[in-house]
Amino acid sequence: MSIERIKKKLKENSKKDITWIEKAKYRAENEAWLDVSFAIATKILLVLRSNKENNIAPKTQKELAEVMGVTPQYVNKVVKGKENLQLENIVKFEKALGIKLIEVPQQTSTLNIEQFFESIIAPKTTKKSESFTLVDDGLEETQTYNPNNNYNLRVA
Known part of the structure; x- marks a missing residue:
């Protein structure tokens, strides 16, 4: 085989690496929740580090998974900041670590529930x-x- 023929075969059979393009598109399409997921992951890792320094359980991802009743692989995905978390799992993390990951603003209106329903039902x-x-x-x-x-x- 000639060198030109070998080069031609290599070029035909080689795969172009386009995974970076796919990853960039995915990141752009999901940027909002990925940013929140990353912030949650950072907070979880900081708490685990603090727990380890203070000898408080859970200290590791494995211990955290056991407390939460999930797999260590799931916890690992979460702490990588690439998991689209459900509210149920966010609450599990909050309970297991004794922290608040998401704050929901409280209603500031002075309208109580009875007044609210009366305003809807009233003519x-x-x-x-x-x-x-x-x-x-x-x-x-x-x-x-x-x-x-x-x-x-x-x-x-």
Whole structure:
């Protein structure tokens, strides 16, 4: 075989490395949750390091997995910052480590639950009654609608 033929075969049979392009696209498409996942991973690793220094369990990823009831492989994926976490698992991490990973803002409104439901259920109008005139078969008839009773009163 000639050198040119060998080069040609190598070129035909070699695979182009395009995995970096796929990884870049994935990162761009999932940037928001990957950033949050990375922040959670960092916090978990810092707590594990602190636990190890202070001789508090769980000290390792394996111990953390046992406490949480998940596999060590899952914990490893999480601490790499590449796992799309479910709320259930976030809560497991929080309980196992005794920390808060995600804060949900509290409602600042002074409206209590009863007031909230009353505002939804209550009629939108404040009028006691409303009159209007209908013409039916040439007869003029006044019809009064009372929004508080939700029924029509006919007046001749």
